[in-house]
Amino acid sequence: MPVFARARQLPDRSDPKEPEESPGTAETAETAETAKAAPDTAPDAAPDAVPSPGAARRSWRERVAHWRAWRARYPRVARVLWWTATVLSAVLVIGAMLLPNRLFALQVHRFVRLPGEAVVGAAVLLALPRRPRVVVAALTGVSLGALTVLNLLDMGFVDYLGRDFNLVLDWGLLDDAQSYVADSMGRTTAIAATVGVFLLVALLCTVMALATVRLSGLLVRDVPLATRATLASGTVWITCSALGLQYAGLPVASDQVADTLTTEARRVRDTLRDEAAFAEEARTDTFGNTPPAQLLPDLRGKDVLFTFIESYGRSAIEDPVMAPGVNQTLDASTEALAKAGFHARSGWLTSATFGGSSWLGHSTTLTGLWVDNQQRYRTVMASDHLSLTKAFQKSGAWDTVGIMPGVQKGWPEQKYYGLDKVYNAFQMGYQGPKFSWSTMPDQYALEAFQRLEHGKERDKPLMSEIILTSSHQPWAPVPEMVDWDEVGDGSVFEGVEKAGRKASEVINDSGKSKEEYGKSIRYSVTALTQWLERYGTDDTVLVFLGDHQPIARVSGDNASRDVPVSIVAKDPKVLDKIAGWKWTEGLAPAHDAPVWKMSSFRDRFLLAYGSTPNPSKG
Numbered sequence: 171m172p173v174f175a176r177a178r179q180l181p182d183r184s185d186p187k188e189p190e191e192s193p194g195t196a197e198t199a200e201t202a203e204t205a206k207a208a209p210d211t212a213p214d215a216a217p218d219a220v221p222s223p224g225a226a227r228r229s230w231r232e233r234v235a236h237w238r239a240w241r242a243r244y245p246r247v248a249r250v251l252w253w254t255a256t257v258l259s260a261v262l263v264i265g266a267m268l269l270p271n272r273l274f275a276l277q278v279h280r281f282v283r284l285p286g287e288a289v290v291g292a293a294v295l296l297a298l299p300r301r302p303r304v305v306v307a308a309l310t311g312v313s314l315g316a317l318t319v320l321n322l323l324d325m326g327f328v329d330y331l332g333r334d335f336n337l338v339l340d341w342g343l344l345d346d347a348q349s350y351v352a353d354s355m356g357r358t359t360a361i362a363a364t365v366g367v368f369l370l371v372a373l374l375c376t377v378m379a380l381a382t383v384r385l386s387g388l389l390v391r392d393v394p395l396a397t398r399a400t401l402a403s404g405t406v407w408i409t410c411s412a413l414g415l416q417y418a419g420l421p422v423a424s425d426q427v428a429d430t431l432t433t434e435a436r437r438v439r440d441t442l443r444d445e446a447a448f449a450e451e452a453r454t455d456t457f458g459n460t461p462p463a464q465l466l467p468d469l470r471g472k473d474v475l476f477t478f479i480e481s482y483g484r485s486a487i488e489d490p491v492m493a494p495g496v497n498q499t500l501d502a503s504t505e506a507l508a509k510a511g512f513h514a515r516s517g518w519l520t521s522a523t524f525g526g527s528s529w530l531g532h533s534t535t536l537t538g539l540w541v542d543n544q545q546r547y548r549t550v551m552a553s554d555h556l557s558l559t560k561a562f563q564k565s566g567a568w569d570t571v572g573i574m575p576g577v578q579k580g581w582p583e584q585k586y587y588g589l590d591k592v593y594n595a596f597q598m599g600y601q602g603p604k605f606s607w608s609t610m611p612d613q614y615a616l617e618a619f620q621r622l623e624h625g626k627e628r629d630k631p632l633m634s635e636i637i638l639t640s641s642h643q644p645w646a647p648v649p650e651m652v653d654w655d656e657v658g659d660g661s662v663f664e665g666v667e668k669a670g671r672k673a674s675e676v677i678n679d680s681g682k683s684k685e686e687y688g689k690s691i692r693y694s695v696t697a698l699t700q701w702l703e704r705y706g707t708d709d710t711v712l713v714f715l716g717d718h719q720p721i722a723r724v725s726g727d728n729a730s731r732d733v734p735v736s737i738v739a740k741d742p743k744v745l746d747k748i749a750g751w752k753w754t755e756g757l758a759p760a761h762d763a764p765v766w767k768m769s770s771f772r773d774r775f776l777l778a779y780g781s782t783p784n785p786s787k788g
Contacts, residue, residue, distance in 0.1 A: 274727060292400045332525050464782040477637075602667070611660070
């Protein structure tokens with residue numbers, strides 16, 4: 171009989187009242203059942219006889235007993251499978267305890283340390299009777315599976331958004347991620363990916379639970395040996411921790427699970443505390459009680475456009491791969507605008523977000539508050555804190571409009587931002603193809619803005635908030651400029667979309683992503699500046715900026731959160747008002763141009779153009 175089979179006959183010392191059934195007993199029972207069943211399965215039975223229920227039941231039992239006895243029939247295969255399953259269980263459990271939450275940290279040397287949690291877990295399981303031991307082991311496995319999922323979420327969020335997953339706030343972003351996949355790769359792919367993710371999570375937790383239960387059973391096969399091994403491991407861990415021993419720059423004695431749980435608990439606590447603190451901050455406003463006549467008096471009579479270019483970050487201007495093409499476009503656009511009589515000043519703003527969640531960048535710029543998570547966003551949208559765009563509406567001197575090609579559902583934020591009218595993706599008459607996530611090319615959105623609002627005769631000047639989306643990831647396919655007179659209803663872009671790269675070709679390739687990202691920024695800047703050359707007047711003031719940097723795969727792991735910001739105008743008095751800002755001439759800010767927090771822009775802009783502070787305190 172194999173060694174492992176003999177070991178199975180030893181009773182569980184932690185619960186002597188429940189000894190395990192030995193393989194020999196099972197085989198004897200199987201033989202007895204087979205003997206009892208023999209008369210019912212005799213070969214001389216009538217061919218058309220109907221088996222009795224008792225015979226069918228015994229036949230089923232025979233098959234089960236036969237299947238359960240396979241170890242005795244194939245001992246060598248059973249031994250190999252037993253060792254394989256045991257080793258894989260140990261690798262899975264130890265790997266989960268040592269798994270980092272950063273992609274760049276996935277290196278072999280991180281998995282050759284001693285996790286203190288494994289030592290503690292072994293000690294607890296050895297002290298428990300059989301049934302509680304199995305329950306605790308299974309729950310531990312599920313918890314390790316959940317911890318693994320959390321670490322994987324952190325990896326993804328850091329790669330895309332430059333921050334860890336927030337257990338309190340970020341579940342809603344998973345729905346946004348599904349929508350992004352649907353828009354970029356198709357609805358079928360999104361559904362398949364969603365179902366696949368749920369199945370993988372369930373499978374991971376199940377397999378992890380089975381692994382911990384298996385290892386707990388292994389521990390109690392020889393309790394004295396397992397106890398000595400646990401004590402020895404604990405002693406080694408304490409010694410390594412006390413002496414600070416390291417391997418490849420990391421402590422040999424690991425407490426990563428405890429550290430992760432502590433960090434997550436602290437983040438949850440801080441998130442809950444931040445809600446009340448930020449609500450109080452939002453109630454205080456430097457310009458909350460400023461009378462309408464004292465808001466933006468130095469811009470009266472001007473058409474003012476606040477335009478956000480999706481993912482337009484410092485990396486586009488300074489990354490060695492993307493910068494040459496983007497800077498060439500900025501220089502050419504600066505020169506073309508100058509010939510049309512426009513001049514520009516540019517600087518840097520540090521965005522409240524990275525890689526995505528564009529609405530956080532928009533709200534931080536326009537509210538003067540640091541809106542870096544969804545909870546803060548909801549709080550400020552429900553407040554009376556004055557947004558920069560609403561200051562124009564409150565003054566009574568401007569009509570206000572929003573051009574939002576990325577909005578495809580209700581947008582209650584319109585009221586907070588003080589926009590008299592908003593055009594969403596379905597209200598601009600576009601009949602052309604989508605460009606992955608982007609519902610329409612920027613050139614079309616700007617031409618529609620001209621047709622629907624900017625080109626009309628009106629009693630008041632116009633303040634506009636415009637969100638350009640062609641530079642939204644996955645940056646494939648990227649639109650190309652067409653003759654402005656041929657834009658029409660957008661159907662002219664059919665051939666452009668078909669000729670472009672597919673999202674699936676770019677989305678997981680860093681090199682191609684950088685190339686297409688740079689191309690998309692060049693396109694968006696070109697579309698915007700050509701629109702200004704074509705339709706701008708002596709009274710047009712354009713403020714345009716990025717909302718955040720692109721994802722880390724494009725901008726780099728250590729990229730800043732800075733985005734370019736430019737103010738363009740024909741009237742020299744407009745730029746004279748910001749001469750003290752020391753911004754760079756032209757559309758490309760110098761590397762050492764001033765860098766401000768994005769949340770400081772609202773107050774600086776209001777002050778520069780004559781607004782009088784009159785604080786409100788809630």
